[in-house]
Amino acid sequence: MIDVAYAESRFRAPELAHQYGAGVHLLDDPLAWTLLARVCSPETSQPDVGRLVSMLYQILARAVLAAEFPRSRVDVPTRMISSHPEAIYRGTALSKSTKAVTVGIARAGTMPSQVVYDLMNEVLDPALVRQDHLFMSRQTDAQGAVTGATWHDAKIGRDVEDRYVLFPDPMGATGSSMVSAVSYYKTALEGRPARCIAMHLIVTPEYIQRVHEAHPDLGIYALRLDRGLSPARVLRTEPGTHHAEERGLNEHHYIVPGAGGVGEILNNAWL
Ligand SMILES: O=P(O)(O)OC[C@H]1O[C@H](OP(=O)(O)OP(=O)(O)O)[C@H](O)[C@@H]1O
Ligand SMILES: O=c1cc[nH]c(=O)[nH]1
Structure with missing residues (x-):
């Protein structure tokens, strides 16, 4: 007999209120904000920054998989089954037959994607889980402003049919990298x-x-x-209320408050 308490889940990640539309999820998570503030601090370098970013991607991956991935009913016997026929977890779980791919964008680094890949292998059928890799770098003009993202190479599995395609990439600055990656997968x-x-x-x-x-x-x-260069008047309003007046990028397209060059810090590779 199923316990009605676990017959379904209404899980949604706790989120900030905003006006950007239903597809945008800004997590309301003071624990993650604490760890992220350490990642962004000038005092933090390797090995701490690598460990902290890995912890943050575990938090993000947990929220995304629990909120977005299909669920199914499972019947899983526990160790008590030899003495009690009732010793079976009957309830909701993530559906093991979900097909998924995580795309490592080798720009800031692929460690975030590896964290997501490892978690998906724990909860889905590993035969249906894949990790792809894209190699990109920023394109700049003579003034150092980012004009786009250039692809150098890629290692990509053949199909995406019915797959959940995840793009873990630490910083969404101008959006050039994400637009080109998603266009390719679509x-x-x-x-x-x-x-x-x-x-x-x-x-x-x-x-x-x-x-x-x-x-x-x-x-x-x-x-x-991060919209730290917005006018004070705009900062007093719910995110997205005055979207056209919000500013999070400086003239070189670095994020403010931001974290500096995350690829440089994560990989100890200074350009
Ligand atoms: O939204 P976009 O403007 O495309 O920028 C986003 C990219 O920038 C970051 O990488 P990072 O800055 O560390 O890489 P870079 O040194 O190659 O610019 C981030 O992880 C993205 O890959
Ligand atoms: O501020 C920024 C912008 C893009 N990429 C980063 O790592 N930091």
């Missing part, structure tokens, strides 16, 4: 993804605007929205 591979989801530590209002325009169906999850 148009250049066999089949159509079931859903595409971006997973970031920090996003800007400019990123949300650009990515939403190109891919209104993309789910966006972030631990923080």
